[in-house]
Amino acid sequence: DTEVTQTPKHLVMGMTNKKSLKCEQHMGHRAMYWYKQKAKKPPELMFVYSYEKLSINESVPSRFSPECPNSSLLNLHLHALQPEDSALYLCASSQDSWGYGYTFGSGTRLTVV
Amino acid sequence: AQSVTQLDSQVPVFEEAPVELRCNYSSSVSVYLFWYVQYPNQGLQLLLKYLSGSTLVESINGFEAEFNKSQTSFHLRKPSVHISDTAEYFCAVSEGGGSNYKLTFGKGTLLTVNP
Numbered sequence: 001d002t003e004v005t006q007t008p009k010h011l012v013m014g015m016t017n018k019k020s021l022k023c024e025q026h027m028g029h030r031a032m033y034w035y036k037q038k039a040k041k042p043p044e045l046m047f048v049y050s051y052e053k054l055s056i057n058e059s060v061p062s063r064f065s066p067e068c069p070n071s072s073l074l075n076l077h078l079h080a081l082q083p084e085d086s087a088l089y090l091c092a093s094s095q096d097s098w099g100y101g102y103t104f105g106s107g108t109r110l111t112v113v
Numbered sequence: 114a115q116s117v118t119q120l121d122s123q124v125p126v127f128e129e130a131p132v133e134l135r136c137n138y139s140s141s142v143s144v145y146l147f148w149y150v151q152y153p154n155q156g157l158q159l160l161l162k163y164l165s166g167s168t169l170v171e172s173i174n175g176f177e178a179e180f181n182k183s184q185t186s187f188h189l190r191k192p193s194v195h196i197s198d199t200a201e202y203f204c205a206v207s208e209g210g211g212s213n214y215k216l217t218f219g220k221g222t223l224l225t226v227n228p
Contacts, residue, residue, distance in 0.1 A: 006156075042203055042218035043157070056215065090156055101147050101207070102216060104156040 001026040006091050006105035014113055015081060021108045023074040023091030032074040033102065034066060035090040043090055049074060081112045115140040115208045119219035127227050128196055134189040134222045136178075136204035146187040147205040147216070148178055157203065163187060174198075199226045 004025045013019050023032065031050050035043035048056035049068040063085075065077040074091055088109055092102035120135040138144060145164050149157040161172040168180040178189045187204060204219040 004156075040221075042221050045215060048215070092157075101145075101159050101162050101205075102157075104149075104158070106156040109154075 002103070004091055004093055004103050004105035006089075006108050008108060009106070010109045010111075012111045012113060013078065013081065015083070017081075018077070018079045020078065021076040021089055021091075021110075023076075023105055024072055025093045025103070026072055027093065027103065028071075029093035029095055029103070030071060031094045032068065033092040033094075034064075034074070034076050035092065037088040037090055037107070039087075047076075078110075081110075083112050086110055086112045115144065115206050115217050117204050117206050117217055117219035119202075119204055119222050121222050122220065123223045123225065125225045125227060126194055129193045131192050132190065132194050132198075132224065134202050134204075134224065136187045136189065136219060138185050138187065138204075138206045140185075140206060140208055142208055145207045146178075146180060147207070148176070148187075148189050149203045149205060149218075151201045151203065151221075153200075160189075160202070194224070194226045196226050196228060198224060200224060 007022045033048050034046040036046055037043045045058050046060045047066045052068045052071055063080050067075040088107045090107045091105040094102045116139045118137045126132050147162045148160040150160045151157045161170045161178055163170050163180040171177045176191045178187055180187050201221045201223050203221045205216045207216050
């Protein structure tokens with residue numbers, strides 16, 4: 001298995017809703033990431049988990065809450081989002097060495113209404 | 114701090130023409146360099162990477178990139194493009210040292226291949 005699987009592929013939520021994005025990989029990668037990508041822009045790093053511990057938080061608002069239940073799963077819990085949070089949310093994973101690049105999932109297209 | 118500059122935001126070319134997408138980076142330490150491709154409504158796929166060794170790296174679909182340390186460049190080339198190569202291409206750099214897993218991306222180059 002050489003994939004990163006993200007669910008759901010599309011999500012529409014209201015500003016008062018609570019929802020979660022899920023990411024799963026079975027490649028034995030020990031680093032996992034959440035990125036946010038707005039249209040026609042590069043991905044922007046949000047969070048990094050290394051060996052299931054949060055190692056980087058790029059000053060993301062608290063309405064985004066990451067969780068890493070085990071080495072294969074990464075969740076992003078969403079609460080009280082704003083319309084400007086609408087974007088493609090990408091999950092990625094990598095080996096525990098920074099030189100090997102990331103494997104990205106296909107993303108969740110989030111629309112906040 | 115590391116940074117990546119992709120000099121062209123859009124590159125239109127005709128099918129079967131050669132193409133070069135330019136990428137320059139800035140870093141005070143040794144780096145690893147990557148090219149990712151993103152097709153419409155999809156995630157990013159790793160196209161090729163430079164870690165060490167030969168400065169010319171190739172992908173399975175005909176792209177190649179050359180690491181030039183003196184010019185701090187990692188330009189992507191293909192001698193003959195296809196319609197299916199139409200996509201957004203991102204250059205990225207990962208800086209060495211410690212446990213920093215952060216990739217820094219350039220702003221992307223939209224390659225449009227016309228018939």
